[in-house]
Amino acid sequence: MDESPTLRPLLPWRTCPFPVDWEHEFGRGGELHLEIGFGDGRFTARRALARPDARFVGLEISSASVQRALRRVKRASIANVRLVKVGAQFALRQLFAPDSLSGIVVNFPDPWPKERHADRRLLQRDFFRLAASRLRAGGALCLATDHPDYLAFSLEQAELAGAFEAVPGPPPPAVFETKYALKWKEQGKPLHYVEFRYDGGPTDAYPPLERPTTMPHALLSGTLPASAPFDKVVLAYGEGHVILHEVARRFGGADDDGDGAAERWWIRASVDEPDLRQHLLVLVRQRSSDEVIVRLEPFGDPVITPTVRGAVHAVTEWLWSATGLTVAARNY
Numbered sequence: 001m002d003e004s005p006t007l008r009p010l011l012p013w014r015t016c017p018f019p020v021d022w023e024h025e026f027g028r029g030g031e032l033h034l035e036i037g038f039g040d041g042r043f044t045a046r047r048a049l050a051r052p053d054a055r056f057v058g059l060e061i062s063s064a065s066v067q068r069a070l071r072r073v074k075r076a077s078i079a080n081v082r083l084v085k086v087g088a089q090f091a092l093r094q095l096f097a098p099d100s101l102s103g104i105v106v107n108f109p110d111p112w113p114k115e116r117h118a119d120r121r122l123l124q125r126d127f128f129r130l131a132a133s134r135l136r137a138g139g140a141l142c143l144a145t146d147h148p149d150y151l152a153f154s155l156e157q158a159e160l161a162g163a164f165e166a167v168p169g170p171p172p173p174a175v176f177e178t179k180y181a182l183k184w185k186e187q188g189k190p191l192h193y194v195e196f197r198y199d200g201g202p203t204d205a206y207p208p209l210e211r212p213t214t215m216p217h218a219l220l221s222g223t224l225p226a227s228a229p230f231d232k233v234v235l236a237y238g239e240g241h242v243i244l245h246e247v248a249r250r251f252g253g254a255d256d257d258g259d260g261a262a263e264r265w266w267i268r269a270s271v272d273e274p275d276l277r278q279h280l281l282v283l284v285r286q287r288s289s290d291e292v293i294v295r296l297e298p299f300g301d302p303v304i305t306p307t308v309r310g311a312v313h314a315v316t317e318w319l320w321s322a323t324g325l326t327v328a329a330r331n332y
């Protein structure tokens with residue numbers, strides 16, 4: 001399959017450098033625009049077709065929406081769109097360099113109307129500050145919403161962030177013609193639009209995510225028993241925490257490593273760090289008659305972070321306490 005950037009509208013962000021080299025991904029330069037929560041992608045496609053000179057990146061967390069938008073982009077052979085299935089908070093910070101974005105669009109963000117859910121709203125003070133650091137001078141974050149409380153909330157949060165001038169709009173026509181805009185209009189709801197124009201003032205620095213290049217692993221001396229007692233493990237590590245959920249043991253099956261009947265276990269883990277949750281498999285394998293290796297499986301392309309290393313640590317500690325194996329080397 002041809003993997004040239006122009007034929008890769010869905011970005012495999014986990015294996016990209018951070019920030020992403022957008023020039024490489026699009027195969028060219030040009031204004032870079034970001035859309036958060038593109039839904040079915042009709043606005044994304046329409047806008048990209050109208051501005052072939054510019055480059056458009058869309059973020060979504062819903063797999064079904066990503067699939068729908070991807071079909072739309074492929075059907076219309078749109079070359080200047082890249083879709084990324086990842087949350088906005090993580091993406092804006094890690095995938096975009098400072099001063100790189102000409103604009104950010106948020107059309108009809110989830111309103112989280114209950115007061116106790118206010119901290120789940122996207123457009124919080126800290127998000128505005130992060131957005132200011134990624135926007136170029138003269139760039140803007142453009143919000144469309146049907147929700148007056150969300151509008152008031154975002155105006156207040158932008159004011160607290162202190163780097164924006166709020167200019168209410170009429171929006172470009174396509175904004176009030178997204179799937180959700182049409183739905184709300186049909187229900188007779190008034191729609192609101194505001195441009196938060198970045199004033200070009202000083203912004204915060206965000207240290208890049210530490211990403212070790214080697215796969216974390218540990219070596220233990222001894223022989224794996226047939227089974228070991230296991231209870232869910234929760235461990236604080238780095239800036240986040242690790243949960244070990246369950247253990248599975250290999251039962252027959254193919255052998256990729258040519259090590260015959262070597263004993264293998266897999267531990268299902270999840271790792272939570274600020275703005276990033278990952279699901280992992282940690283492999284435990286009898287490597288020789290008296291050596292056991294614990295390492296991360298590449299399955300799912302995990303982003304190796306300090307807390308991901310904690311998953312290997314947690315499994316190593318569990319093996320040590322539950323099986324009597326001794327730790328010979330920790331490489332994590």
Ligand SMILES: C[S@@+](CC[C@H](N)C(=O)[O-])C[C@H]1O[C@@H](n2cnc3c(N)ncnc32)[C@H](O)[C@@H]1O
Binds near residue numbers: 110122180
């Ligand atoms: C109400 S829908 C609006 C969809 C589209 N913009 C439209 O107007 O039709 C909100 C969208 O934002 C997405 N979303 C919610 N939180 C997100 C986040 N943190 N990062 C990226 N997308 C997100 C949801 O999955 C959903 O598709």
